[in-house]
Amino acid sequence: MDHFELLGVTRTSTTVEIKKAYRKLANKYHPDRNDSVEAKEKFQLIQKAYDVISDPKKRSLYIKSNYTVITDPREISDSFWHNALL
Numbered sequence: 134m135d136h137f138e139l140l141g142v143t144r145t146s147t148t149v150e151i152k153k154a155y156r157k158l159a160n161k162y163h164p165d166r167n168d169s170v171e172a173k174e175k176f177q178l179i180q181k182a183y184d185v186i187s188d189p190k191k192r193s194l195y196i197k198s199n200y201t202v203i204t205d206p207r208e209i210s211d212s213f214w215h216n217a218l219l
Contacts, residue, residue, distance in 0.1 A: 136182035140154045144196060148189075151187055159183075
């Protein structure tokens with residue numbers, strides 16, 4: 134699952150917005166407040182997502198590794214046909 138989607142923020146969100154979203158979800162799913170097994174798992178996922186996207190360096194690496202920016206649509210078709218004809 135996408136870390137931004139998990140926290141309910143966008144890739145362009147500020148660190149303040151990310152922290153606010155994290156705290157809201159952390160309070161909701163914290164094991165001390167919510168006894169369900171799903172809540173504990175969800176809390177761990179939320180914590181991991183926050184750790185990655187709250188740090189600017191980790192966030193940059195995450196975006197680079199998980200999102201491909203296509204500037205020219207011909208790049209996709211060229212690579213497709215190149216691989217198909219080999």
